[in-house]
Amino acid sequence: MSGHEDVTRPVRPGGAGPDPQVAAALAARAKMERLLAASRVIVPVAAHALTGAPRDGRRPASAGAPGHEGHTKDAAQDAATLAVDLPDGHIALPVFTSAAAMRAWRDDVRPVPVEPARAAQVAALETDQLWVLDPGTRDLRLPRPAVVALAGGEAWIPSWRNEPVQAEVAAQLGAVEGVTGVAFAPGEGAELRVLLRVDSSGGMAGVAAALEACQMVMVNPAWGELIDTVELCPLPA
Incomplete structure (x- = not known):
């Protein structure tokens, strides 16, 4: 599983x-549930095209020069190139509650608001069906069942x-x-x-x-x- x-x-x-x-x-989980109900979450997008091969073959190949990944028109998809390695070996989409939390993580990315459902859909396809909320500070893992439910437009209890x-x-x-x-x-x-x-x-x-x-x-x-x-x-x- x-x-x-x-x-x-x-x-x-x-x-x-x-x-x-x-x-x-309990306080952390309450914060997580409020975020899931929000109309927007924040994902990181690199200021410039990233260098490096796709991890695990799950990143979309760039049409540009070999070894480079360019931006797309989908911020959540771009954020998948910055997927976070979790201590248990899984990877998760980084999602933030504020631009300040993102700056505390990395100062070379820019915050882009996206719909939670879209971020969940990308996480379901490009990571191990996980989010990590505010990596570097809160480091709260959003459970896989929550990401899958959100991606499918279903309620999660x-x-x-x-x-x-x-x-x-x-x-x-x-x-x-x-x-x-x-x-x-x-x-x-x-x-x-x-x-x-x-x-x-x-x-x-x-x-x-x-x-x-x-x-x-x-x-x-x-x-x-x-x-x-x-x-x-x-x-x-």
């Missing part, structure tokens, strides 16, 4: 207040708010021996954080076996159309 990964992270039970990391994730998706995930994880509870939150380093209450009465071997089984559930490629990345967070029981 493109971009899908599963990370297991321990979580300590906190006090009455919200987990600061979760609160930060984030997995951290999608009750049918959560119900199915909870049902499958709840069937794993040793799992006594499942909850959800926006991920810190992934799209979705899955909180697992695991019975520790059988010792660490039992906990490890339950977590391994949960990981096997979540790496199923069938989740790819609904969830981009997942982090499993076991809670002490």
